[in-house]
Amino acid sequence: MMLNKFGISSTVVETVLDAEKSLEPRFKRLSFVRENNSLKILKAMQENMLSDQHFHWYTGYAYDDPGRAVLEKIYADVFGAEDALVRPQIASGTHALSLMLFGILRPGDRFVCISGTPYDTLLGIISGSEGSLSDYDIHYDEVPLKDGTFDREKIKEALEKPTKMVYIQRSQGYAFRPTVSIDALESIIEYVRTISPEVIVAVDNCYGEFTELKEPTEVGADISAGSLIKNPGGGLAPSGGYLVGRRDLIEKVSYKLTCPGLGKEIGGMFGFTRNLLQGLFYAPTVVENAVKSALLTAKVFEMEGYEVYPSSESERSDIIQAILLKDPKKVIAYCEAVQASSPVDSFVTPVPWAMPGYQDEVIMAAGTFIQGASIELSADAPMREPFVVYVQGSLLYEQGKLSVMKALEKIRAIG
Numbered sequence: 001m002m003l004n005k006f007g008i009s010s011t012v013v014e015t016v017l018d019a020e021k022s023l024e025p026r027f028k029r030l031s032f033v034r035e036n037n038s039l040k041i042l043k044a045m046q047e048n049m050l051s052d053q054h055f056h057w058y059t060g061y062a063y064d065d066p067g068r069a070v071l072e073k074i075y076a077d078v079f080g081a082e083d084a085l086v087r088p089q090i091a092s093g094t095h096a097l098s099l100m101l102f103g104i105l106r107p108g109d110r111f112v113c114i115s116g117t118p119y120d121t122l123l124g125i126i127s128g129s130e131g132s133l134s135d136y137d138i139h140y141d142e143v144p145l146k147d148g149t150f151d152r153e154k155i156k157e158a159l160e161k162p163t164k165m166v167y168i169q170r171s172q173g174y175a176f177r178p179t180v181s182i183d184a185l186e187s188i189i190e191y192v193r194t195i196s197p198e199v200i201v202a203v204d205n206c207y208g209e210f211t212e213l214k215e216p217t218e219v220g221a222d223i224s225a226g227s228l229i230k231n232p233g234g235g236l237a238p239s240g241g242y243l244v245g246r247r248d249l250i251e252k253v254s255y256k257l258t259c260p261g262l263g264k265e266i267g268g269m270f271g272f273t274r275n276l277l278q279g280l281f282y283a284p285t286v287v288e289n290a291v292k293s294a295l296l297t298a299k300v301f302e303m304e305g306y307e308v309y310p311s312s313e314s315e316r317s318d319i320i321q322a323i324l325l326k327d328p329k330k331v332i333a334y335c336e337a338v339q340a341s342s343p344v345d346s347f348v349t350p351v352p353w354a355m356p357g358y359q360d361e362v363i364m365a366a367g368t369f370i371q372g373a374s375i376e377l378s379a380d381a382p383m384r385e386p387f388v389v390y391v392q393g394s395l396l397y398e399q400g401k402l403s404v405m406k407a408l409e410k411i412r413a414i415g
């Protein structure tokens with residue numbers, strides 16, 4: 001057996017195989033989701049008559065690039081949206097979300113995040129940095145989640161003041177809270193519309209794509225955005241971000257991406273069109289591998305007596321798995337195991353360091369083909385109480401499974 005060559009002890013292998021066996025019904029459901037999403041993407045590619053000519057690319061202004069146009073049409077169709085922007089110039093998920101906010105909101109407008117405090121990198125966009133939304137007289141409020149779900153009463157109160165946009169973050173990100181499922185999203189959007197029919201509903205879809213049968217724009221969101229080096233890039237997109245949504249909103253955002261008047265008519269693809277399309281084609285399979293890895297991680301560490309979040313029983317709507325290890329040595333050991341299970345830089349030892357912008361030291365493990373790609377297996381943890389490690393991604397389930405075995409081996413040795 002190949003596993004012998006990785007030096008995993010037979011007791012560890014047994015535990016992980018037991019966990020895997022008990023997850024079979026969950027895995028079956030995941031392959032159903034994968035199959036549906038794969039066919040949805042295949043259909044969009046066929047209906048838009050994707051062809052070899054689309055893989056060539058234009059230089060300079062790149063006016064009328066047919067590849068770029070078909071890529072954006074396919075994204076719009078897959079996400080059930082009127083229009084899309086899918087560009088390598090969008091440098092990250094944060095950049096895509098920033099474009100969404102700056103593109104749509106105007107001075108004097110107010111927007112409200114109803115899913116609690118947004119992801120860390122959004123905070124500087126909202127206020128406190130040079131050029132934040134607050135510098136442009138754009139106002140912000142937030143409604144915390146209540147027991148992990150939307151607080152309808154407080155949302156109603158918040159929407160009594162004039163509000164241009166309601167912002168919802170789907171993934172838990174790095175907060176210990178449940179992810180917003182598509183069903184929960186659909187129901188809260190309906191509720192928001194009964195209070196304020198005109199309000200724009202914008203969704204941070206990072207880490208959520210293809211984990212369920214539908215996307216936010218198919219259940220009432222007006223616009224949503226994410227990163228191509230997470231789920232929808234399928235591990236093949238070298239860079240980029242996307243936005244999908246109402247045509248008028250995508251147009252506004254496009255004027256922010258390039259400039260008023262030009263919008264989405266320009267912008268080279270630098271030869272990435274094929275990678276972005278091929279990555280999208282693979283994305284449901286890659287997401288399935290990542291979610292299976294997360295479930296196995298949850299199950300194995302639950303069986304070992306650790307608290308994990310989400311539990312192996314919960315439905316998944318993103319690819320993040322948190323494990324409460326309660327011990328800095330175990331956090332480091334976990335990250336070492338992830339690093340040592342990687343195809344790239346497997347020989348490197350991750351160490352905690354004082355990363356700019358963080359209060360505590362942070363340890364990160366990632367041996368990825370694309371720098372920072374969190375659809376590839378990676379782990380990170382702030383070195384502080386209560387000592388939680390966050391694990392996400394895995395292009396291959398086999399790699400995720402190996403990392404769980406290696407981590408278990410190391411953590412059992414600590415005791």
Ligand SMILES: *Cc1c(COP(=O)(O)O)cnc(C)c1O
Pocket residue numbers: 092093094095119121169170171172173204206207227
């Ligand atoms: C990753 C992430 C972002 C930001 O994406 P980057 O590509 O890292 O800038 C925003 N929101 C959520 C929920 C995320 O998971």
